[in-house]
Amino acid sequence: MATMSHEILSSLPLSLRRRFASLDKYTKEIADRQLEDRNLTKKRRREFLRDHLVGIQGAVLAISVCRYLEDGIAAAEGAITIARSLNVDGFTVGNTDFSEKSADLAQWRELHSALEALLKEYAIDHYATGRHAWDHVSNMLKALLDGKVD
């Protein structure tokens, strides 16, 4: 059965798949490291990760893709704002014009909003505070180990 991460990765275009392909491995490493910092024995860590790693990895990937969309949109908006302040409408990338009325940018925003809504619907957004995978894993471990979720 495909994991959540596999489902998400398989639906991304190649350029994004490449970017996030190794995130699962990184997430596992930092989860294990944080569990060790919490003084869990090796056996207990192994059991915990067997039960929860798939969820943690899927959530970290979903949050990371959402943040990447957010960052890309922010970069486009930032560049347009600066260009406009210098009396230029925006900038162009290949056949795409990025200006205030850019239809492509509007679609990026819509997709980002829809993804954010899904993160909320599946209660992944609770763990999205902070900017780094380390923070998100930490949030999840705290919730799981402190018995705030089951």
Add this chain to the structure above:
Amino acid sequence: MAKWIDTAKAGDAIKKLFGDNKQTISHFGQTVNQVFEAFTFCAVIKWYEQQQWIIEIVNPIDGKTKKPCTLVKLKFSTRGRPSSYSYARCTKNGQPAIEVRHQLRVSTRHYRGGYPLANVCLDVAIVQIDSGDLDHFGTDDAIPNDRLVSFGEAKHMSAYAELVASFIGMVHEMQPQRLKRVRRGNWPQVHVAPFLYVSGHLYSTAKGIYATIQRRKYDIDIYSDTVELAKGFKLPKHNPPAAAKAPAVGQSGGGN
């Protein structure tokens, strides 16, 4: 007690979302790296404007309309004549005029002429040249290193130690004088310092090297995402959505 994530349903829902918006997510994936570069380029120009430089955006002539383009056109490849792309000409009383260029080829500090050539295409290059000097430049022509004021590199990945070390190597090739104990007391802050911008995170290994760079007072900066770059260049008003929640990433970098 709250329920843990239903990974099967969440995975299916996200997959469906991207499946339904295949064209949009593909367009994002194909374009976003260039967008980050455009933002970096614009941020540098804005920094100069905030330092009271007068900015003139020079756009290339549109082949169809025979008039200057209305949008900034950047050079997203190492190939191409500089005159075919937009740049900013910056002037300020008492300072030699400079130009902010994208993907400009610049000779390395130790190049002494002849073959083989030694030059690098810089993602953002700030150069001191007379107006029109680059109009006749071809795709392989490089400007002399002594014309280089500063530069920036944009990488579309998270930064690990090796990437930061590689950037230091680039600074060593282009502007070795930056790799001395420059940032002591009131060091001159006339121009942006050479910087590395990564669109991802700074891994802890990269943070470690950056901490030693700061300790050694090198005159370079590292920014780990759009929020950091915007903060570092002290860009006005426009705050990306996540800015309020962003923690420090271990650097206090600022353009100088």
